Amino acid sequence: MNPSSLKSRFTTRFLRALTKINAHKPISSSSPGPGEIFQRYRRIKVAADKSMAYSVRSRRTWSRATLWRLRTRSPRSRLATHARRSWVKTRSTRAASHGKEKKEDGGTVEAEELRELVPGGEAMDLCNLLDETAHYIKCLTTQLDILDRQECTSREL
Amino acid sequence: MASENDDMGLEMSSITMLNKYSNTSESDPFFSSGWDPIVSQSESLGGSSMASHYHLVMENQGISGTSHVSQYQSSPSFVELVPKITGFDGGNLSQIPGPFSLPQCNQIANSNERGSKYSLRSLDEHRIPETLVGTSPNGKIRKRSPESDSPLRSCKNGDEEPGMDLSSEGCDGPREQAGKKPKTEQNSGANSRGKQAAKQDKDSSQSGEAPKENYIHVRARRGQATNSHSLAERLRREKISERMRLLQELVPGCNKITGKAVMLDEIINYVQSLQQQVEFLSMKLATVNPELNIDLDRILSKDILHPQSAAVLGFGPGTNPSHTFSPSTFTGTISGFPNTNPGFLPLPQTVLENEVQNLFQMGFYPGSTMDGFGLDGRLKPEM
Numbered sequence: 001m002n003p004s005s006l007k008s009r010f011t012t013r014f015l016r017a018l019t020k021i022n023a024h025k026p027i028s029s030s031s032p033g034p035g036e037i038f039q040r041y042r043r044i045k046v047a048a049d050k051s052m053a054y055s056v057r058s059r060r061t062w063s064r065a066t067l068w069r070l071r072t073r074s075p076r077s078r079l080a081t082h083a084r085r086s087w088v089k090t091r092s093t094r095a096a097s098h099g100k101e102k103k104e105d106g107g108t109v110e111a112e113e114l115r116e117l118v119p120g121g122e123a124m125d126l127c128n129l130l131d132e133t134a135h136y137i138k139c140l141t142t143q144l145d146i147l148d149r150q151e152c153t154s155r156e157l
Numbered sequence: 158m159a160s161e162n163d164d165m166g167l168e169m170s171s172i173t174m175l176n177k178y179s180n181t182s183e184s185d186p187f188f189s190s191g192w193d194p195i196v197s198q199s200e201s202l203g204g205s206s207m208a209s210h211y212h213l214v215m216e217n218q219g220i221s222g223t224s225h226v227s228q229y230q231s232s233p234s235f236v237e238l239v240p241k242i243t244g245f246d247g248g249n250l251s252q253i254p255g256p257f258s259l260p261q262c263n264q265i266a267n268s269n270e271r272g273s274k275y276s277l278r279s280l281d282e283h284r285i286p287e288t289l290v291g292t293s294p295n296g297k298i299r300k301r302s303p304e305s306d307s308p309l310r311s312c313k314n315g316d317e318e319p320g321m322d323l324s325s326e327g328c329d330g331p332r333e334q335a336g337k338k339p340k341t342e343q344n345s346g347a348n349s350r351g352k353q354a355a356k357q358d359k360d361s362s363q364s365g366e367a368p369k370e371n372y373i374h375v376r377a378r379r380g381q382a383t384n385s386h387s388l389a390e391r392l393r394r395e396k397i398s399e400r401m402r403l404l405q406e407l408v409p410g411c412n413k414i415t416g417k418a419v420m421l422d423e424i425i426n427y428v429q430s431l432q433q434q435v436e437f438l439s440m441k442l443a444t445v446n447p448e449l450n451i452d453l454d455r456i457l458s459k460d461i462l463h464p465q466s467a468a469v470l471g472f473g474p475g476t477n478p479s480h481t482f483s484p485s486t487f488t489g490t491i492s493g494f495p496n497t498n499p500g501f502l503p504l505p506q507t508v509l510e511n512e513v514q515n516l517f518q519m520g521f522y523p524g525s526t527m528d529g530f531g532l533d534g535r536l537k538p539e540m
Contacts, residue, residue, distance in 0.1 A: 038443075041436075041439055041440045041442075043443075044439040044440075044443050045435065045439040045440075048435060048439055049435075109418075110418060110421035110422060111421065113421075113425050114424065114425055114428070117425060117429060117432070118428065126397055127393060127396050127397050127400065130397060130401060130403075130404060131400055133404060133424060133428065134400065134403050136428070137404070137407050137408070137424075137427065137428060137431065138407065140428070140431040140432065140435065141431065143435055144434050144435060144438065147435065147442065148438060150442060151438055151445060154442065154445055155445055
């Protein structure tokens, strides 16, 4: 396995985060309440997304957007979210006008949907959006693969 | 290499004359060296038009084109020169034109391409030699130099149009529209050329694609509008369609889909399902993970170095016959989250079964490493 591949980078980061999460919860042998489970689920999901985004660094728009999102998730940073929203709005209007000017056949409707799905896709024209989507899909499949394996191994333990 | 025979020498002299027009000093070796690879490549690419063009031009000069061409092809010196020149221009190495540097592109590209196009068109139409003859006196000066064509091609695109006839036609029109750098070059040849040829060359150009340069030279295809907007839009559309093709390969089961809207729908569904799967798996990890001390090394080794064992364990009691991805099944899986636990209990697998499942997965997902779409096989979709 390639030591510097996306998969290995993500795996190491994610497993480290996972061990940290598990260390945080000393009492899980007894049936944890749904709240606890949900909390852990949130943490694990965040860890997965974060590790994936960190593995990609800032090379991709979606990873940057994901990291931003994760950083400014807390309500205290309202300023940051407001700043980001205004930036996104300006970019998206520009992108939208650009897209509408050269209207693809039916592509704008789906493009909007795709933009919502792919993080950071709001302010991108279709061409770059497709690029980001391809990379995002690749990273998502890697993430899923590792998560799945992790789940299997922890199951068999 | 200049003169394999007298006729070749004639053309070589024309090429040298052409060199006078060009400012770069290295144009000479470029031209001469570029000849052979252009010829060989174009012929290897099946660029019959090129050969025919050669043939036609040769006819004008009283040389049999094929023999001339073969002569060039046989000379190894040209081929040797090519690698040397390759280092010159690292930008466009996808095709033969690669080795040729931009300055040449500047100087010769437009007119040469135009001329070649025109000559090609004349070939297509009725092999009217007189037009070529008319241009050949001028063209003699800017010979059909594949080199000049190749830098153009390197600048422009990778089509196999033989830019044989170097008419220094100032066809900057489309290029200026699409490109960012105005290509100025000696237009003197253009003036001296036939007006008809010039006009035709200006109006229609060869098919083009964006090369790998900072700015993009686009060529309008024959019979297509050369409006700057339409050119840019066409380029954009091509880019988008190219990316859609890449995405088609990524998303399983989209080989037969032809259509942007449907494809985009599939992509959206796939991305949605992937995200849902991530959430689902993380939820599972949250519930299934009571053990606190996850041996990092063990898991790393298990996950990475022995993907088969981990993958197979999660395969569950059944095998997944359908290796084609269907979003509906996954959404079904997600919705059935509370009930998934029993289905995913990994039964103890024998070694033989592991191998069988490995083979199964290998066979159904050829070429995909375990981190590809093998996930489809691991999860139970029918849940």
